Amino acid sequence: MGKALRYLVFCGALLAVAGLAEAQTRQGDMQVRHAWMHAPFQPGGASAAFFRLINTGREIDRLVAVSSPDAHRAAIHIHASEGGYYRMRRLRGVEVHPGAPVMFRPGGLHIMLIDIKVASAETEFVRLRLRFERAGEMQLEVPIVPKTRWGPPVAKPAPKRPSVPYVGERRR
Numbered sequence: 190m191g192k193a194l195r196y197l198v199f200c201g202a203l204l205a206v207a208g209l210a211e212a213q214t215r216q217g218d219m220q221v222r223h224a225w226m227h228a229p230f231q232p233g234g235a236s237a238a239f240f241r242l243i244n245t246g247r248e249i250d251r252l253v254a255v256s257s258p259d260a261h262r263a264a265i266h267i268h269a270s271e272g273g274y275y276r277m278r279r280l281r282g283v284e285v286h287p288g289a290p291v292m293f294r295p296g297g298l299h300i301m302l303i304d305i306k307v308a309s310a311e312t313e314f315v316r317l318r319l320r321f322e323r324a325g326e327m328q329l330e331v332p333i334v335p336k337t338r339w340g341p342p343v344a345k346p347a348p349k350r351p352s353v354p355y356v357g358e359r360r361r
């Protein structure tokens with residue numbers, strides 16, 4: 190089997206597994222909360238995913254690898270100022286201490302996703318896999334929020350009370 194073909198078969202198998210696996214936000218003692226990202230500006234473009242990593246256990250864990258079935262490349266990045274410039278640097282891993290959540294946010298740590306395969310307006314999330322030294326692999330869905338928003342999606346507001354009083358309700 191040619192190398193390219195083998196790669197395709199491998200990717201197909203990965204996608205099949207990803208399709209079956211339930212999206213989750215907890216894996217062992219590791220938890221992901223408030224995940225969000227913007228869609229890339231054009232199909233095949235890049236974007237960054239943000240969230241909060243929480244270690245609910247007693248031992249230090251480490252995020253050691255990231256990947257996405259919806260992007261050709263994924264990496265742990267940090268924005269850091271170097272000689273007056275803001276640059277992105279690739280990190281090998283991120284330690285998560287118990288009781289000290291690690292924030293991935295604009296201007297700081299982020300998961301860089303390059304060549305995102307899904308960028309249509311209907312796309313609601315991008316799948317992401319995080320591998321932790323202790324907790325193992327977590328698969329989650331990162332919701333895509335509108336470009337005007339810089340944070341996790343807002344919960345839908347509760348339906349408004351009708352302005353007309355309910356039958357039997359007394360007006361004040």
Ligand SMILES: [Cu+2]
Nearest residue numbers: 266277299301
């Ligand atoms: Cu980056």
